[in-house]
Amino acid sequence: MLKCENLCKSYGGISAVSGVNLYIKQGESVGLIGSNGAGKTSLFNLLAGFEKPDKGEIFLIRGGEKTKLNGLPPHARIKFGIGRTFQNLRLFKDMSVHENILAGALGNGQNPDCCLHLLEELGLFPLKDAKAGSLPYGSRKTVEIARSLASGAKLLLLDEPAAGLSETEALYLAGKLKKLRQEKNLTLLLIEHNMDFICGLCDRLYAMDSGRIVAEGRPRSVLHSPAVIDTVFGGAPYVFA
Amino acid sequence: MKNKNSRKAFRNIAPVCLTAGIAALVFGRGAYGAQLVCRMLISASMAAGLDIFAGLGQLSLGHAVFAAAGAYSCALISARTAGSSGIAAGLAAGTAAAVLLALVSGFALLKLRGDYLALASLGLCETGRVFMENTDFIGGAAGLYGIPKFAGPLNTFVLFCFCATVCAVFNGSKSGFISRVVAQDEEAASSIGIDVRRVKIAAFTLSACITALAGGFYGGIFGFISPRDFGCARSVDMLLAVIVGGAGTVGGPMLAAMLTEAFFAFFPSAAEPRMIIYALALIFLTIARRRRVAENGL
Numbered sequence: 190m191l192k193c194e195n196l197c198k199s200y201g202g203i204s205a206v207s208g209v210n211l212y213i214k215q216g217e218s219v220g221l222i223g224s225n226g227a228g229k230t231s232l233f234n235l236l237a238g239f240e241k242p243d244k245g246e247i248f249l250i251r252g253g254e255k256t257k258l259n260g261l262p263p264h265a266r267i268k269f270g271i272g273r274t275f276q277n278l279r280l281f282k283d284m285s286v287h288e289n290i291l292a293g294a295l296g297n298g299q300n301p302d303c304c305l306h307l308l309e310e311l312g313l314f315p316l317k318d319a320k321a322g323s324l325p326y327g328s329r330k331t332v333e334i335a336r337s338l339a340s341g342a343k344l345l346l347l348d349e350p351a352a353g354l355s356e357t358e359a360l361y362l363a364g365k366l367k368k369l370r371q372e373k374n375l376t377l378l379l380i381e382h383n384m385d386f387i388c389g390l391c392d393r394l395y396a397m398d399s400g401r402i403v404a405e406g407r408p409r410s411v412l413h414s415p416a417v418i419d420t421v422f423g424g425a426p427y428v429f430a
Numbered sequence: 431m432k433n434k435n436s437r438k439a440f441r442n443i444a445p446v447c448l449t450a451g452i453a454a455l456v457f458g459r460g461a462y463g464a465q466l467v468c469r470m471l472i473s474a475s476m477a478a479g480l481d482i483f484a485g486l487g488q489l490s491l492g493h494a495v496f497a498a499a500g501a502y503s504c505a506l507i508s509a510r511t512a513g514s515s516g517i518a519a520g521l522a523a524g525t526a527a528a529v530l531l532a533l534v535s536g537f538a539l540l541k542l543r544g545d546y547l548a549l550a551s552l553g554l555c556e557t558g559r560v561f562m563e564n565t566d567f568i569g570g571a572a573g574l575y576g577i578p579k580f581a582g583p584l585n586t587f588v589l590f591c592f593c594a595t596v597c598a599v600f601n602g603s604k605s606g607f608i609s610r611v612v613a614q615d616e617e618a619a620s621s622i623g624i625d626v627r628r629v630k631i632a633a634f635t636l637s638a639c640i641t642a643l644a645g646g647f648y649g650g651i652f653g654f655i656s657p658r659d660f661g662c663a664r665s666v667d668m669l670l671a672v673i674v675g676g677a678g679t680v681g682g683p684m685l686a687a688m689l690t691e692a693f694f695a696f697f698p699s700a701a702e703p704r705m706i707i708y709a710l711a712l713i714f715l716t717i718a719r720r721r722r723v724a725e726n727g728l
């Protein structure tokens with residue numbers, strides 16, 4: 190569904206993303222791990238159109254048809270179904286939960302009727318009239334996902350969806366995402382530091398360090414690869430809970 | 431949802447239209463009273479125009495230019511074409527000129543936001559003043575005379591209600607909702623498919639149109655306009671009305687603009703230290719809404 194080739198981006202002297210090749214198949218759920226500052230969010234910004242790559246290409250592949258996305262702004266990429274959430278939550282704080290989701294639908298010309306359905310499905314219905322800024326952290330994250338879905342996202346880029354959630358909240362969210370993925374035939378790319386969360390949800394992982402992809406493959410094999418143990422876990426192999 | 435929004439918008443403007451009507455009836459007698467009412471209602475209409483743009487969470491100090499575009503276009507045409515058709519053509523031309531000016535200047539200005547935009551728009555305002563003062567064709571610094579004095583309490587009241595209605599309809603519409611979304615967070619808005627730049631240019635243009643229409647009437651009060659009527663002070667007047675009245679509420683800014691005009695008419699000696707009074711008002715307002723200002727700007 191999405192493919193990028195030799196993607197590079199540097200900020201001043203720091204090369205945040207350098208030579209990244211990545212592909213995501215339709216319906217797949219792919220995880221992206223890496224230590225702090227590895228360049229994961231920077232890669233998301235390139236994929237969603239928030240930053241322009243210095244070098245490299247991004248393609249959308251649908252039914253054998255290849256569309257180059259370079260140069261398209263974010264609001265044009267969501268027309269192709271590429272939606273995202275933000276690491277540091279960017280809700281319309283003074284608006285109600287319902288209005289946030291409605292904004293998603295109206296912003297991309299979707300039928301506003303989908304909003305109530307999404308509210309129900311994500312367990313947000315009782316909160317629909319509450320101000321988004323006043324919600325507990327976990328619910329705010331869910332609202333952001335709902336907003337992106339309302340805008341018609343088919344490939345959802347989730348930047349640390351489980352960060353700051355309690356263990357039960359993370360499990361609940363993982364369950365919801367699994368269900369949504371099946372029902373709406375979603376494709377997921379998610380950044381996470383919570384390895385249990387990501388392994389329960391993803392078919393495949395990429396690991397990044399200093400802007401480069403250092404490992405790729407099935408979740409367990411990636412987590413046990415020497416490069417990942419070295420760069421992501423600081424030498425000690427990851428032990429599952 | 432949509433109906434709820436539009437009803438709320440109308441509830442915002444109904445009281446202010448009523449107030450304006452009563453003010454027109456009470457003060458609108460005699461030449462001086464009529465002029466005062468016209469000034470109040472026209473200032474309020476200009477502020478309503480700016481309020482549409484302020485609803486995006488941005489401040490413009492350049493709107494005097496649009497008022498000037500409206501006033502000068504209308505003055506030039508209505509002074510040459512007799513009768514109400516000349517006035518109508520003048521108002522239409524003024525609005526069209528403002529659209530053109532807003533599209534061109536908005537294209538450049540709206541790349542900026544926040545303080546940078548406010549300062550750059552102040553530059554637009556100054557450019558406008560220098561242009562007016564140095565263009566003989568429109569009377570230069572001496573201004574333009576001989577404009578038909580068509581503005582009276584009745585037609586400015588109609589203007590007032592028209593501007594208020596346009597703003598209320600806009601706020602209650604999908605476009606108004608999208609503007610409020612953009613005001614909350616531009617990046618998030620673009621992530622859900624909103625073309626932020628287009629929304630901003632559209633709102634800027636509509637806002638310029640309304641201000642220009644009101645500007646067209648301004649020349650019809652005294653039959654005379656000069657660059658001094660459309661300097662930075664005019665922009666500041668409008669902006670303060672919007673800030674004091676509550677950006678994005680339509681009724682608030684319109685009421686604030688009317689009251690300011692009336693205040694300076696009844697206390698003419700206060701007009702001299704006007705800027706001091708404004709500064710004090712801003713300081714008190716900032717203190718009173720300290721928390722809100724810290725979170726959202728004024």
Ligand SMILES: Nc1ncnc2c1ncn2[C@@H]1O[C@H](COP(=O)(O)OP(=O)(O)OP(=O)(O)O)[C@@H](O)[C@H]1O
Pocket residue numbers: 200203204205223224225226227228229230231232276
């Ligand atoms: N807009 C920017 N300007 C300058 N430097 C930036 C910018 N965005 C990212 N960087 C730098 O690029 C590098 C990668 O940052 P990025 O946010 O992508 O990391 P990350 O993998 O998402 O980390 P985390 O797990 O902490 O979220 C960092 O060194 C960061 O300081």
Ligand SMILES: [Mg+2]
Pocket residue numbers: 229230231276
């Ligand atoms: Mg990050």
